[in-house]
Amino acid sequence: MDPRLLAPIPTDGALVSPEEKLAAAQTHTPNLGMTAPTPEGKGPPSLAEMAHQQYVRATHHVSLEPWVVEHLSHPMRTTIASVPVRMDDGQVKVFTGYRCQYSNALGPTKGGIRYHQDVTLDEVIALAAWMNWKCAIAGLPYGGGKGGVVVDPTRLSIGELERITRRYTVEMINVFGPESDIPAPDVNTTSEMMGWIYDTYSMIKGGAAAGVVTGKPLALGGSLGRTESTGRGVVETIEAAVKHKGKRMQDMTACVQGFGKVGYYSARFLAERGAKVVGVSDVSAQLYNKNGIDVEDLFAFARKNKGLIKGYGKAQEISDILTSECDILVPAALENQITSRNAANVRASIVGEGANGPTTVKADEILHKNGVFVIPDVVANSGGVVVSYFEWVQNQQHYPWTEKEVNDRLGVIMERSFRNTVKIAESKSVDMRTAAYVLALERCGEAVKARGLFP
Numbered sequence: 001m002d003p004r005l006l007a008p009i010p011t012d013g014a015l016v017s018p019e020e021k022l023a024a025a026q027t028h029t030p031n032l033g034m035t036a037p038t039p040e041g042k043g044p045p046s047l048a049e050m051a052h053q054q055y056v057r058a059t060h061h062v063s064l065e066p067w068v069v070e071h072l073s074h075p076m077r078t079t080i081a082s083v084p085v086r087m088d089d090g091q092v093k094v095f096t097g098y099r100c101q102y103s104n105a106l107g108p109t110k111g112g113i114r115y116h117q118d119v120t121l122d123e124v125i126a127l128a129a130w131m132n133w134k135c136a137i138a139g140l141p142y143g144g145g146k147g148g149v150v151v152d153p154t155r156l157s158i159g160e161l162e163r164i165t166r167r168y169t170v171e172m173i174n175v176f177g178p179e180s181d182i183p184a185p186d187v188n189t190t191s192e193m194m195g196w197i198y199d200t201y202s203m204i205k206g207g208a209a210a211g212v213v214t215g216k217p218l219a220l221g222g223s224l225g226r227t228e229s230t231g232r233g234v235v236e237t238i239e240a241a242v243k244h245k246g247k248r249m250q251d252m253t254a255c256v257q258g259f260g261k262v263g264y265y266s267a268r269f270l271a272e273r274g275a276k277v278v279g280v281s282d283v284s285a286q287l288y289n290k291n292g293i294d295v296e297d298l299f300a301f302a303r304k305n306k307g308l309i310k311g312y313g314k315a316q317e318i319s320d321i322l323t324s325e326c327d328i329l330v331p332a333a334l335e336n337q338i339t340s341r342n343a344a345n346v347r348a349s350i351v352g353e354g355a356n357g358p359t360t361v362k363a364d365e366i367l368h369k370n371g372v373f374v375i376p377d378v379v380a381n382s383g384g385v386v387v388s389y390f391e392w393v394q395n396q397q398h399y400p401w402t403e404k405e406v407n408d409r410l411g412v413i414m415e416r417s418f419r420n421t422v423k424i425a426e427s428k429s430v431d432m433r434t435a436a437y438v439l440a441l442e443r444c445g446e447a448v449k450a451r452g453l454f455p
C-alpha cells in the first residue's frame with residue numbers, strides 16, 4: 001500500500017519547488033499524492049493535492065482492501081495533446097489540451113471540458129477525480145473524467161473557437177466515445193461547442209454518434225432541462241438542507257458568487273422557491289442589497305452589458321460576497337474561494353457548492369468547527385452530470401423525454417444523494433464532504449473489487 005495513504009492528513013506543509021511541480025505535472029500517470037501541499041496563502045494550492053487529501057480523509061472511514069484504496073488513488077489515464085490552430089490573422093498557434101479519465105470502474109468516464117487560460121494538468125486531474133466521486137454518489141453508471149484547453153476564450157473569434165474545438169476533438173478521437181469517455185460543457189464551453197464535438201467525432205468515425213457528448217443543442221439530441229440542470233440541482237439540495245434544519249426557504253436570504261450558467265440558475269431557482277437573493281457577483285462586480293435583488297432584472301441588465309453585472313444601479317457594490325450577511329451561500333464561480341483566510345468570516349449557515357472545489361481542506365475544517373452546513377460540490381452540483389446522463393440515455397434509446405420527466409427525475413436523484421450523504425454524516429459523525437466521499441468510495445471500491453485485476 002502506498003505509505004502516503006497511512007500518513008496523517010497534511011493540512012499545511014512545505015513549499016514545493018517549481019521543478020518538483022513540473023516533474024509531477026509531466027508524468028502521464030500522476031499520483032494525486034505526488035506533490036507536497038502548497039501552504040494556503042503561498043500561491044494557489046495544488047488542487048490534485050486537495051482532492052487527494054479529501055480522499056485520504058475518507059479512506060479512514062471505509063473498510064476497503066488496501067489494494068482497492070491504492071488503485072482508486074491514481075488517475076487511470078491522462079492524455080496531453082498539442083492543439084495547433086490557424087488563427088484569423090493567418091498565424092498558427094499551438095494550444096495545450098488535456099483529458100483525464102480518472103477511473104472507469106463504474107462505466108465510461110464522464111465530465112466536462114473547460115476553456116481557461118489558467119487550466120493546468122493538476123487542475124484537470126483534480127476535477128476528473130471529483131467527477132468520479134460525483135457520478136458514484138448520484139448512482140450513475142459512469143466514472144469521472146475532465147478535459148481542458150489552456151486558452152482565454154474571450155480573446156478568440158467564434159471561428160477560432162470552432163477550429164480549437166474541432167482539433168482538440170481530433171486529438172482525443174481515440175479517447176472520446178459513447179462507451180469510453182463522454183465530454184460535456186464546463187467553464188466557458190457551450191452547447192454550440194458540444195455540437196462541434198459531436199459533428200467532428202461523427203465525421204471521422206462515421207455515423208451519428210449522439211452519445212459521444214452531452215450538453216448538445218436540442219437539434220442534435222440535447223436534452224430539455226440540461227442548461228438549467230446544475231443550478232436546479234444545487235437548489236434542490238439547498239432546499240433539502242433547509243428542510244433538514246427545520247427551516248423554510250421563505251425565511252432565508254442568499255448570496256451567489258458567480259453569475260454564469262450555474263450561478264444565474266442557482267440564483268433564479270433560489271428566488272423562485274422563496275429565498276431572498278441579497279447578493280450576486282461576477283468577474284466585474286460584487287453586488288448586495290439587503291432588501292433583495294431581482295434576479296431576472298439583473299440578468300436582463302447583464303445581457304445588455306456584455307454579460308456583466310457591473311453598473312447595475314439597484315444594489316450596492318461590496319468587497320466580499322463570501323463573507324456578507326446571508327443564510328445561504330452559493331459559491332458558483334471557480335476553485336479555491338473559501339480558504340483558511342476567509343472561512344472564519346463566512347456568516348451563512350448553509351453553503352451549497354455550485355462550483356467544483358471552491359473550499360480548501362483547511363477552510364473545510366474551519367467551517368465544520370463553526371457549525372456551517374456544507375453541501376459539498378460532489379453532491380450539490382451533480383445536477384449537470386445527472387441530466388447529461390439523461391441526455392445520453394435518451395440518445396441511446398432515440399426517445400426524447402419531456403422537460404417535466406427530466407426535472408422530476410433530477411429532483412429524485414438530488415434528494416436521494418443528499419439524504420444518503422446526511423445519513424452517513426450522522427452515523428459516522430463526519431462532515432458532509434467526508435460522508436459523500438465515503439459513499440463514493442464504497443460504491444467505486446465495490447466495483448473495482450468485483451471487476452478484479454486484469455491480467
Ligand code: GLU
Nearest residue numbers: 111112184186384385388
Ligand atoms: N461540467 C459539469 C460538472 O462539472 C458537468 C459534466 C457533465 O455533464 O458530464 O459536473
